[in-house]
Amino acid sequence: MPALLWRRLSAYGLTVLLFIMSQVRVRFAPSPTGFFHIGSARTALFNWLYARHTGGTFVLRIEDTDKERNTDEALRVLLEGMRWLGLDWDEGPEAGGDYGPYFQSQRQSIYDEYLKKLVDAGRTYEKDGAIWFKLEGERYTAYDEYLKAEIEKVKAAPVVIDDAVRGRVERAEEKDFVLVRKDGSPVFHFVNVVDDIAMGITHVIRGEDHLSNTSKHVELFNAFGVEPPVFAHIPLILKEEGSGKMSKRDKGALIEEYEERGFLAAAVRNYISLLGWNPKDEREKMDIGEIIDLFDFPGINKGNSRFDEKKLSALNAEYLRELNLESFTFLARPLLNQAGVVAEDEDEDYLQAVLGLCQPKARSLDTMSEMCAYFFQDEYTMDEKTGANISRKADPKVLLAEVLPILETIEPFDADTLKSALEAHAESQGQKVFAYFPALRYSVSGQGGGPDLLPMLAVMGRDRVVSRIQRFIA
């Protein structure tokens, strides 16, 4: 059958292919917990990418069955995180769609209806007030080492999962499982499958932590007489240090954290797309259109990957450098204001001039405040080590006293003019101009490093430079 079908399809060429592909329906089904975990974000991203790659539909379904958590706030964090990453959904909260409602808390009647199908088919039974799914197969009782109890087990036929990432996986369920709790609420495995059926989901892309449970899901699909969707179980993201998958407590685990720290969404998105997937060539920095083009199941890895903040930062730095100065300033300003480094009413031109010096060397926006605090504040800490190093060669006060008159009078106060004047002076003293540089930098910034010195002095302006040197000498 498939061979014949394929021949047919090829005959019609691209048109038919596009038609088939447009049938793709994927979903991201988070439960709002109050934070947006990087692993969830990556799952959302892969689903979104696959939908965009195939011209399919990306559904956002909220698994909000846990009423205890602050759902309003938790939902807001989630939706905001999605938007920040640029993951727009075609159906779901605020977007609507023909398969709603998109909140599990509002789908009870659908679950009732589907449960009835299983009851009618004789695939359920009641025990301890809960409704259980009945596996098919020979039954026996055995002691379960994990449950520490004598329980009924079933020799069910193994279920075959044809996973798009892992290939053929076989697994047999051996215990009946609960569909509806004593309190009447349906469990995850049941609602997940029902929703996927009811919403016409064709591809389930999710973390490998669900792989073992997939046999339950396939049992349910079979019981409903529905062909299961294509499963694609993607590898997990492991924590940077130590063992286990990343959890919300680990550094760098939360998407909202990156937003606050001034990371660029495009950089974060690019980085997480590379966790467990790659384009099979040497490209790393890719714009989103390129990623959409290249993204597909064969490029997804099987092995788990470890989160590496350094690599994220390096990518972020690349994106940062591409920004024009206006955008860079726009993004950096709030962080600098927040850090108390830059006053709310600070002059935009001065800020931009300073950031123009710092941008080429910036790795992330959140380190910006310490990098350039001395441009804005006259009280800055003097790095002792640098001070000691400088004094070893010559008395910086003497050197500065020599050049101070030049700085006080030179016109205009710009990098080129400063350069020639300082060079001329150095020559007259039988010195190289660089002999003066460390003392100059140290006196006006307290640092041993920073942006190019002369442009830096020019940006700071005569008044600031002169008074700082005077204070240093005194």
Place this chain on the structure above:
RNA sequence: CUCCCGUUCGUCUAGCCCGGUCUAGGACACCUGGUUUUCAUCCAGGCAACAGGGGUUCGAAUCCCCUACGGGAGGCCA
């Protein structure tokens, strides 16, 4: 305890399906040098890996088996 998945430089990975082109490529990190002040940019160079064992083969990172290790699941959590 059982089951499932995985394992290439410190890290992300290419190569594996279709065995020779692999003295295993790239990137991040790190180290060195340069960019004739600094340095966080930039440039050049360097360090560094096929988990172990057995088999198949003229030949294995690539195929098969075993072991080890890592991860996940087994809940009236999702």
